[in-house]
Amino acid sequence: MKLLVTGADGFIGSHLTEALVRAGHEVRAFVLYNSFGTRGWLDRCATEVAGAFEVFAGDVRDPYGVRAAMQGVEAVLHLAALIAIPYSYHSPDTYVDTNIKGTLNILQAARELGARVIHTSTSEVYGTARFVPITEEHPLQGQSPYAATKIGADQLAMSFWCAFGTPVTIIRPFNTYGPRQSTRAVIPTIITQIAGGARQIKLGALHPTRDFSYVGDTVSGFLAALSAPAAVGQVVNLGSGFEIAVGDVARTIAELMERPLEILADTQRLRPADSEVERLWSDNTRARSLLSWQPSYGELEGFRRGLTETIAWYREPANLTLYRAQEYQL
Numbered sequence: 001m002k003l004l005v006t007g008a009d010g011f012i013g014s015h016l017t018e019a020l021v022r023a024g025h026e027v028r029a030f031v032l033y034n035s036f037g038t039r040g041w042l043d044r045c046a047t048e049v050a051g052a053f054e055v056f057a058g059d060v061r062d063p064y065g066v067r068a069a070m071q072g073v074e075a076v077l078h079l080a081a082l083i084a085i086p087y088s089y090h091s092p093d094t095y096v097d098t099n100i101k102g103t104l105n106i107l108q109a110a111r112e113l114g115a116r117v118i119h120t121s122t123s124e125v126y127g128t129a130r131f132v133p134i135t136e137e138h139p140l141q142g143q144s145p146y147a148a149t150k151i152g153a154d155q156l157a158m159s160f161w162c163a164f165g166t167p168v169t170i171i172r173p174f175n176t177y178g179p180r181q182s183t184r185a186v187i188p189t190i191i192t193q194i195a196g197g198a199r200q201i202k203l204g205a206l207h208p209t210r211d212f213s214y215v216g217d218t219v220s221g222f223l224a225a226l227s228a229p230a231a232v233g234q235v236v237n238l239g240s241g242f243e244i245a246v247g248d249v250a251r252t253i254a255e256l257m258e259r260p261l262e263i264l265a266d267t268q269r270l271r272p273a274d275s276e277v278e279r280l281w282s283d284n285t286r287a288r289s290l291l292s293w294q295p296s297y298g299e300l301e302g303f304r305r306g307l308t309e310t311i312a313w314y315r316e317p318a319n320l321t322l323y324r325a326q327e328y329q330l
Contacts, residue, residue, distance in 0.1 A: 001226065004070055006030040006060055006106065007079030007120075009040025011181045012173075012218055016077065017042065018049045019219045027053040030060070030069050030080065041180050060102035067109040075116040077222055078106050081150070084184045085124070085271065087330040088146035099149035100156065107160045107168075116232070118225050119157040121172040122150050123211065123239065123280050132243070133283035136172070136235045143275045154235070161233045169231045171222060174239035174282045178215030178306065179313035184329045186246055187212070187307070190253045191314045196325035200262045204269030206247030211239040211282045214297035214306035224291035231290045239282025240298040256307055268328055 003020060007013040008029035020027045031039045039055060058065035060080045070076055082088070082098045103119065110117045126134050127141025142148030160166040177187040186203070193201040221238040225231050244252075247263070254261035270276075287293045297306040314320055 001074045002026040002028070002072060004028045004030055004056075004073045004076040005079065006076065007081065009042050010079065011041065012176055012215060013079045014041035014045060014180060015178070015215050016079070016219050016222055017053060018046055019223060021049045021052045023223060028056055028069065028073060029053050030056050030058060032080075033057040033059055060105055061097050063105040063108065066105040067112070070106075070109045070113055070115055073115055075118060075226060076106060076110060077118045077120075078103065079120045081120065083122070083146065084330055085144045085146045086184070088144055088149075089272075090330065092145035095145055095149040099146075100152045103153035104156055107156060107166060111160060111164050111166045116167040117157065117169070118222060119154070119168060119170050121154045121170050121235070122147070123172060123174040123237075123282065124277060125151045125154060125172070126280065128277050129279040129281060132279065132281040133241065134237070134281060135283045136237055136286055143277055144271070158235075167232045169225050169228075169233075170235040171225055172235055172237050173218045173221070174211040174213050174237070174280060176213050176215050176218045178310050179319075181215075182329060183323050183325070187249065187253070187310065188314065188323070190250050191257070191311055192320065192323045192325035194254060194257050194259050194261070195315050195320055198326065199260060200264050201250065202264050202266035202269065202328070203246065203250060204266060204271070205276060206250070206263065207245055207278075208276060209243040209245050209279045209281065210249075211241070211243050211280050212249070212303060212306075213238060213240045213295065214302070214309075217295040217297055220296075221287060221291060221293050224293040228291045234286070234290060236287050236290060237282045237284050238287055238293070239284050240295045240302065241282055241284050242299050242303060243279070243281035244300070244303065252304065253307060253311065256304065257311055266328065
């Protein structure tokens with residue numbers, strides 16, 4: 001297929017771009033324009049993939065650029081978004097522009113050009129779990145400006161399916177982790193602090209639980225959605241089906257890295273009390289049935305294996321030096 005990937009320069013997007021190229025697809029990678037001409041993680045993609053995809057530099061907030069990027073594609077995998085929750089407290093207007101208006105631009109172009117949309121949601125739209133495991137029917141709760149804008153984007157996507165028949169699938173990953181993730185996320189924060197030599201690491205709340213999914217599993221879910229016509233008009237969770245508290249994640253990483261660990265509370269890393277999502281744990285039954293997908297890194301054993309691979313990547317000096325390990329990143 002001829003495909004467009006938005007957010008291709010990011011953490012998940014770059015892994016997805018590589019996987020699509022390896023699967024034989026013709027890929028156009030939509031990256032955020034900048035005056036340096038950099039392409040995010042695609043500048044460091046696997047050597048056998050480099051040069052095997054087309055690059056389009058633009059901004060999803062621009063409807064004209066989006067329409068130009070989508071010319072001739074059969075489907076768009078829409079990952080471009082602002083995702084850092086703390087920064088959404090700081091600059092919520094930018095999240096409305098990128099996450100909601102940007103998604104609207106994708107949907108409008110898809111409707112006009114006849115393309116299918118695989119839209120990326122997030123488990124944050126569920127807020128603190130009212131029941132577990134969380135199915136796709138769980139109520140949506142915007143406990144941060146980020147989550148609220150993703151709810152808005154999801155609802156727009158589904159409205160285009162209901163109102164215009166635009167073929168839309170909403171993929172809802174839980175907490176994806178793996179190589180290339182920024183230290184705004186907790187797992188890279190822990191790994192880079194320890195790898196940088198810290199014996200005391202700074203974290204926010206330790207009690208919330210998350211359903212961590214290795215990036216390879218998330219990517220395979222997107223690929224499965226492309227070849228699953230039954231997923232059109234559906235919301236599909238992608239999660240490991242396993243929950244673990246943040247404090248236990250830190251202790252597991254320290255064990256795998258064979259380092260002593262003392263955790264210091266850092267108040268600037270705490271969300272406002274009513275904004276903290278206390279518990280996330282996915283039900284991935286629908287993904288198994290509609291996509292014939294299942295996690296390869298599920299449960300505790302798979303999580304430890306995914307952490308081991310992730311740690312190995314961050315420990316490489318060329319990778320570790322890309323991060324300011326001791327600084328808090330919004």
